[in-house]
Amino acid sequence: MTQTYKKKLIEVAIPLEAINAASAREKSIRHGHPSTLHLWWARRPLAACRAVLFAQLVDDPSAYAGELLKDETLRAQAEAELPERLKAWEKSKSSAHGAAANAPEPTLEDVVVGLERDRLFDIIKDLVKWENSTNEEVLEKARAEIRKSCARGLDGRIPDGALDKVELPPVYDPFSGGGSIPLEAQRLGLAAYGSDLNPVAVMIGKAMIEIPPKFKDQPPIHPGIKERSFYRNAEGLAEDVKYYGEWMREKAWERIGHLYPQVDLPKEYGGGKATVIAWIWARTVASPDPAFGGVHVPLVNSFVLSSKKGSQAIIVPAIDKEKKTVTFAIESGAIPKDQMVQASTGTKAGKAQDFVCILSGTPIQREYIREEGKAGRLGARLMAVIAEGNRKRVYVSPADEQENSALEAKTYPEVAEARETFLSGATPTRAEITGGVCSAYGLTTWGSLFTDRQLVSLLTFSDLVLEVRNKIEEDAASAGLQRNTHKLRDGGVGTFAYAEAVSMYLGFAISRLADRGSAVCGWDSGYTKIRNTFSRQGIPMSWDYAEGNPFSSSTGNWISCCEWIWKVVAALVPGASGVVEQQNAQSAARSEPVIISTDPPYYDNIAYSILSDFFYGWIRKALRDIEPSLFGVIATPKSDELVAIASRHGGREGAERFFIEGMTSAVSRMATLSLDGFPATIYYAFKQSEIADEGISSTGWATFLQAVVEAGYAVVGTWPLRTEMANRMIASGTNALANSVVLVCRKKEATADTITRAEFIRTLKRELPPAIAELQAANIAPADMPQSAIGPGMGVFSRYKAVLEADDRAMTVKTALQLINAELDEYLGGIQGEFDADTRFAITWFEQNGIGKGEYGVADNLARARGISVDSVKHAGIVESAAGKVRLLKRDELDPDWAPEGDSHLTVWECLQHLVRLHEKEGLSHDAAALLKRFGPQAEAVKDLAYCLYDIAANKRREASEATVYNALIADWSELCQLAATVSLEDRNRQTRMAF
Incomplete structure (x- = not known):
């Protein structure tokens, strides 16, 4: 058959361990990491995206083995290694198990290809290191390999002069989300295109992909002292974001600084004044006890302010039943363990997570709290003030002045106006998201998630984003930038466009301020700082919440919000051009064929549009006139979002049907846009519980793969990526996303045959065992083997037009996955027959009894069936046999x-x-x-x-x-x-x- 494409590295082998290690480590990288530009859920690690794109574009050495053999140095190295390889092969044939025993004899070509593959692996291992993200030497090595592969013909040769005029293909991600894939494509020197239905995601992509290349290597325009004499990449742009962020803080302080008074320090802290870091509030509800009717009591998860050893601090409630009052004092220092434990329970009542009335001890049930919350009758009390001390936190009892300063914000008319207009949208319900909701307790609009003072602060900074634009434009003109009114969206790079660009990043700082500045932000007593709103993929209720000070120097302050952003911008490496647009993936349009690499939404795990509405209103207010087409509606699009949310589609069946039809349409569109000669890569995340409870044939997995196959793709490989940190808030035992699998797909041959179930199983039995043996040889972890086996298994299934069941119906992907899993089990079981008899006995005994005891008679029968005795296994030092019982040591x-x-x-x-x-x-x-x-x-x-x-x-x-x-x-x-x-x-x- 005529060769129509060159195999790419990702279709054969990748250094998976190095990629996984770098991806997991990357989750702990904070300052300067693009993920900190703006929150987006379930981003793929940059290391994984970079490695996958490289391996997707670079030829596997088997495609140019003949040319490699012409390299005298490489050939000599291979000739020197071949005898050792042959010796190892001879030795392994006698001891190899399963399909590995039939491994072909290595040839000189195999050795040369292996050496070249190792060289490419070394490039990837360097490429995935975070420290090399901006290392031009490392990046250029990778770009050079991509250019060579794009210039190389089907015969493996690079024609003379081809490298000088090679055209690199563009990369397109139709579900660009947080922008990781287009960003890494751009870093590798490729034109990068992304699209998303969600306007928040589109703005994130534009900020990372579109804007930096426009102002590459440009010095800052601000009038202050410059931080350096030479600026590269987007460093000048970043410095301007920093400078004008500081300008905004000064202006905001002039307007609302009086709402954030300093606190009087107790004598034990030396007296004087200190800047407040956070105010700790408790929600309150009227006591259900008739004897205390109408008196509000606090609902508190924990009274602990600091659990750090030697510097603990707790809130101590003082109860006066006669006066029906509760006041709060602070105790700090070395606090006894039992007192810390008691404080950590707050006013909760046992495992049911109900509360008790702190005055009477009467239970306060959640249903009662929900009713009071929906009726708007929950209140709030200030319990503690946390201030900046001399290199440590200072914990102060609340004073009237501190509580009154917060209440003063009620007098600002713009607060009510904001709640009635752009913050009037509904917060999510339990039917829409799984990460916890606060709507059940009366916080039913986005505006209700913020205190009055928080809203005044956010509105002030939002107004200043608009005002700072005029200042930037004037300063840019004074600095010599071309004065014109060409807009950023129209390709402008003059004064007006530059002012829009800087203010876009400052608008993102509003989002960061909102994330750390809502009334559902808790206080982290371990790290003694404010938690952000989205510590998980939901908006759960916070009973005791922390209100931060945007003018402090602690977590959530305005300058730190800007700092996170300018550090990202400074670390970007603008390469080729990039464009991110708002498009529906099912109808995405491109003017030229592209390489597809994408991370589509996972079945039903994250309702991106609902969660992103938290930010949408603020971004729309600050940046609407920069991208008016993105912000023409009051909320993010939801009806076309490809997520299987049952409440939107009349139940689970309707949601599954919507998802598979939409995803099939989207993947079909990808196949149409795909550039011939290159595979597509599709990331897909799955839930831990799916693999544990349902195996690889789970609903989400099977539904997605069904869409891929029906769209006309053949799956030619799967690579399991371990990308999540083990210590994330929603960890093992829940449906937290633990892994991603990268599917490598090729367009299905137009001449594909139709086969029967029996033929499919025969082919599976022939092709899957050697493929599994290769995966084992590559040291794929056992936990990842089921996902990895999908690649060769689905490669068999998806190469055919259809696999027919006995009743002539087409086999479903779910059934195919079950058969693949069964073959994997059979393979692993078949290996057992290759072991010595004592080991085979131990395996069976372990399967039946673990390390527990079993009857001697049963053990004797098992041993005899393997041609040995229990004494033989005992003599081997594997079991203990005594008193009629047998157990593994x-x-x-x-x-x-x-x-x-x-x-x-x-x-x-x-x-x-x-x-x-x-x-x-x-x-x-x-x-x-x-x-x-x-x-x-x-x-x-x-x-x-x-x-x-x-x-x-x-x-x-x-x-x-x-x-x-x-x-x-x-x-x-x-x-x-x-x-x-x-x-x-x-x-x-x-x-x-x-x-x-």
């Missing part, structure tokens, strides 16, 4: 002086358990690597056994802790092998030194 019961070389009854089971014991204790250590080295040809069998035992522990026995140790070992396997090679050399050197 625990790892800590194994002989610590055991050595594989001296064991006359060596088993794979023992080898693995000793290695796991060391790895659990020491991680990637010299001793663990040395032990692995001593296993010799048994090493691969040990790895195979780890896969088997992970599968049993995780999926059959549901023993997460036991599964984790095997998964962790495989995850470290590659590094452990590399360390083992080093250990061998060190040992020889040590022996030589000892001989001397």
Whole structure:
């Protein structure tokens, strides 16, 4: 068959461990990271996007193996390595398990391709490091490889002069969201296009992709002292954002500074005045006890202000039942543990999370609070004031002056006007989002999420965003920038456009201020700072909330809001042109074919439009005239948003139908726009509970893949990306997004055949085992194997026009996924037959009993079926047999002086358990690597056994802790092998030194 395309690296292999490690680490990078420009939910890590795009564009070395063999240096290196490869292959054939035993004999071409692949891997490993995000040397290496691949013909050759005139293809993300993919495409020197239905996402994309190239290498225009003599990339733009943000703070202080008075410090803190960091308020409700009818009592989750050892601080309520009053005092210093525990319970009442009346002890049920909240009868009391001290927090009891300053904001007419106009939209309900809602307690509009003083502050800064634009324009003209009125949206780069650009970033600072400045922001007593509104993908109720001071120097102040933004702008590397537009992915239009890389919304996990309405009103107020077409409506578009929200579509069935039809249409559009010769990459996130409860055939997964297949794509690969930090607020045990899978897709051949179910299963049995063996050889962690196996499995399914069931109906993706999973189970089970008899006994015993005891008679039957006896397994050091019971020995019961070389009854089971014991204790250590080295040809069998035992522990026995140790070992396997090679050399050197 005529070759019509070159295979890309991502279709064959990628350095997954390095990408995953960099992606997970990136979540802890804050200052300067583009994700801090503006909040967006479930962004893909830049490291992953950068690596995937590179591997998607660069040819796999197998596409130009013939040319590689012409390189004398590379050929000589390969010829030197081939004998070792052949020796290793011969050795592994006798001990390999499953499909690995049929691995073909390595050739010189294989070695050359492997060496070249390793070189490309090294480029990726450098490319994904955060520190190299702006490293031009590293970036240029990657760009050079992309140019070579784009110039290379189907014959593997790069024609003379082709590199000088090569045209790089554009990249398009039709679900651009937070902008990670277009940003990384631009960083790699490619024209970047993005689109999204959500105007907030479009503005984020424009701020990252469109604006910086317009003002690349331009010095700042502000009249103050410049911070440097030379400006590159967007550093000058960033400095102007910083300067005019400070100007806005000064103007805001002149107007509303009196609403934020300093606090009088107690004598123990030296007296005097101090700037307030935060006011801690408690929501209140009328006591349901008739004896205290009408008296409002506080609803408090916790009275703890600081849990830091040695500097604890708590609120101590003083109750006067006769006067029916509650006042609040502060106790700080070294507080006894039992008092801290009591304070941490606030006024809650047990696990039900109801409250108690602090005056009478009467239960206050949630339903009662909801009714009072919906009737607008919840109140608020100031409980504490937190101020800036001498390098530490100062906790002060509330005073009338502090409470009155907040109440003064009620007199501002613009507060009521804002609540009645652009903040009148409805907050989400339980039917719309899963991350918690406050609407059930009466906070039913966006305006109700803010106190009066918070609204005055936000409105003042919003007005100043409009005012600062005129100042920037005048200063830009004075600095020599061309004076004209061409708008930013029309391609302008003169004074007017530059003023719009700087003010756009300052408008984003309003969003940051709102996120840290709402009445649902809690106080974090561990870090002693204000939590943001969106600490999770929802807006849950905060009973005791923290109101920040935009003029302080602590979390949530205006200058820090600007700082987060200008640091992002300063770190951007504007490359090729970029455009982000508002479009529906189902009807997206492009004038030229593009490379598709995209991260579509996950089935039903995040209602982006609903959550982003929190910011939309503020951005619309500040930036509407910069992009009027984006802000022509009062809320973000929802009816066409591709999310399966049951309440929008008449139930779950309607939501699923809407999602699959819409996603099929969107992916079909992608296939139409796709540039021939390049695969498409589609990121897809899934829920932890789906894999645990339903496997890879879960509703969300299957629905999405069904859309991909029906759209005309064939799935040619899947790569599981571990991108989330383990310590995020919604962690394991919930439906938190834990992983992404990158699907690699090619357009399905027009001549694709239709086959039967039986033919599909036969093909699956033939092609899946060697593919799984390759994944194991690449050390794909056992936890990731089900997702990874989707690639080759769906590659079989999706290459056909249809797979017909016995009744001639087309097989669904859900059924195909179940069959793929069954084949994976059969493969892992089949490996067991390759192990020694004692190990096979131990596997079965572990599956049936774990490490618990079982009857000797049952054990005897199992052993006899494997041609051995229980005594044989006991002699091997695997089990204990006594008093008619048999049990597997625990790892800590194994002989610590055991050595594989001296064991006359060596088993794979023992080898693995000793290695796991060391790895659990020491991680990637010299001793663990040395032990692995001593296993010799048994090493691969040990790895195979780890896969088997992970599968049993995780999926059959549901023993997460036991599964984790095997998964962790495989995850470290590659590094452990590399360390083992080093250990061998060190040992020889040590022996030589000892001989001397």
